[in-house]
Amino acid sequence: MARTARRRQPVDEWLPLTDVLAEIGITRATYYRWRNRGYGPEVKRLPNGHLRVRRSVLDAFLNELETV
Numbered sequence: 001m002a003r004t005a006r007r008r009q010p011v012d013e014w015l016p017l018t019d020v021l022a023e024i025g026i027t028r029a030t031y032y033r034w035r036n037r038g039y040g041p042e043v044k045r046l047p048n049g050h051l052r053v054r055r056s057v058l059d060a061f062l063n064e065l066e067t068v
Helices: 017-024 028-036 055-067
Strands: 014-016 051-054
Touching (some): 014 017, 014 055, 017 028, 017 051, 051 055
Antiparallel strands (some): 014 051
């Protein structure tokens, strides 16, 4: 009897910057302006230069925006 391997969803996935910008609703230029000012969600730079944001960090940032 063969078992089908079920892929588990990551609890706290890493999102590409393009997805984050679309969810926040800002342009890439705005994001980099925010980043230079120390504002915005914390990002991780991968060895290939791409930027990723944890889902939990993005959710916390969006919650902070809603309370301001």
